[in-house]
Amino acid sequence: MNRQQLVEQIKAKRSFLCVGLDTDITKLPMHLQKQPGALFAFNKAIIDATKDYCVSYKINTAFYEALGLKGWEAMEQTVDYIPATHFTIADAKRGDIGNTSTQYAKAFFETLKFDAVTVAPYMGEDSIRPFMEYDNKFVIVLGLTSNKGARDFELQKMGDSFLYEKVISTVAMWGTPANLMFVVGATQTSELANIRNMIPDHFLLVPGVGAQGGSLQEVSTVGMNKDCGLLVNASRAIIYASAGEDFAEAAGNVAKDYQQEMSGYLRF
Numbered sequence: 001m002n003r004q005q006l007v008e009q010i011k012a013k014r015s016f017l018c019v020g021l022d023t024d025i026t027k028l029p030m031h032l033q034k035q036p037g038a039l040f041a042f043n044k045a046i047i048d049a050t051k052d053y054c055v056s057y058k059i060n061t062a063f064y065e066a067l068g069l070k071g072w073e074a075m076e077q078t079v080d081y082i083p084a085t086h087f088t089i090a091d092a093k094r095g096d097i098g099n100t101s102t103q104y105a106k107a108f109f110e111t112l113k114f115d116a117v118t119v120a121p122y123m124g125e126d127s128i129r130p131f132m133e134y135d136n137k138f139v140i141v142l143g144l145t146s147n148k149g150a151r152d153f154e155l156q157k158m159g160d161s162f163l164y165e166k167v168i169s170t171v172a173m174w175g176t177p178a179n180l181m182f183v184v185g186a187t188q189t190s191e192l193a194n195i196r197n198m199i200p201d202h203f204l205l206v207p208g209v210g211a212q213g214g215s216l217q218e219v220s221t222v223g224m225n226k227d228c229g230l231l232v233n234a235s236r237a238i239i240y241a242s243a244g245e246d247f248a249e250a251a252g253n254v255a256k257d258y259q260q261e262m263s264g265y266l267r268f
C-alpha cells in the first residue's frame with residue numbers, strides 16, 4: 001500500500017485507528033484456549049469485528065514468536081486474512097548490519113507480505129536502508145517511545161538537542177514520507193508539537209492510548225497534519241475488551257468508539 005492509498009482509506013473510513021494484534025495465548029477467552037488454532041481463530045474474529053472502524057492492523061511479532069512454529073504460522077494466517085484495504089504493520093523492532101537487515105526486510109515484506117515493519121535506529125543508516133529498497137512499503141523507525149525507558153537515552157541531551165531529535169532529523173534525510181514513518185508514543189505529547197514541526201509530512205505511528213493512558217484528543221490536536229499523518233494504535237484496550245464469549249463484539253464496540261472520536265478530530 002502506498003501513502004496516497006492509506007490517506008484515501010483514512011478519508012473513506014474517517015478513522016486513523018490501528019488495531020494492535022498483541023495476541024497473548026494466556027489471555028484468550030476460556031472457550032478458545034484449548035482449541036487448536038486458537039490464536040488465529042481469535043484474530044480472525046477480532047478482524048471481522050473491527051475492520052470497518054480501523055485502517056490498519058499492527059501485529060506485534062513477539063506474541064507469535066514466543067510460541068515457536070505454531071505462533072509463526074498464526075502470524076502468517078493472520079496477515080493473509082487482513083483485507084488488502086488495511087495497512088499491515090509487523091511490529092518487530094528489527095535492525096542489524098545491512099547484510100542481516102536485508103534478510104529481515106525479505107522476511108517481513110516478501111515472505112510475509114506486510115506493508116511496514118518497525119525498526120530500531122541504534123545501528124544507523126546501513127541497518128535501515130535495506131527496508132527502504134521496496135516500492136510501496138514503509139519502514140517505521142522508533143523516534144520517541146511511550147515507555148519510561150525513553151528517558152534513559154531518547155530524552156538525553158546531545159549538545160543542544162535530545163537524542164531522539166538527532167535520530168528523527170537524521171533518519172528523515174535517508175528516506176521520504178513515501179517510505180518512512182516514525183513511532184512517537186501517545187504518552188509523549190509534550191514533545192509532539194516539536195516532532196510535528198521537524199517532520200511536517202511524515203506519518204507517525206502513535207501507540208500508547210488505552211492501556212498506557214495516552215490521550216487520543218491531545219495526540220490528534222497536536223500531531224495531525226493535512227493528510228491526517230497519524231496512525232493511532234490501541235492493542236489491549238480493544239482486543240481484551242471482554243474475556244467472555246462476546247470478546248469480538250466488545251472489541252468491535254471499543255474500535256467503533258475510537259473511530260467516532262477520531263472522526264471528530266479529522267480536518268477533512
Ligand SMILES: O=C(O)c1cc(=O)[nH]c(=O)n1[C@@H]1O[C@H](COP(=O)(O)O)[C@@H](O)[C@H]1O
Pocket residue numbers: 020022060091118144145146147183184185207208209210211212233234235236237
Ligand atoms: O513500536 C511500537 O508499536 C511501540 C512503541 C512504543 O513506544 N510503545 C509501544 O507501546 N509500542 C507497541 O504498541 C503496542 C501498545 O499496546 P497497548 O498498550 O496494549 O495498546 C505494543 O505492541 C507495544 O509493543
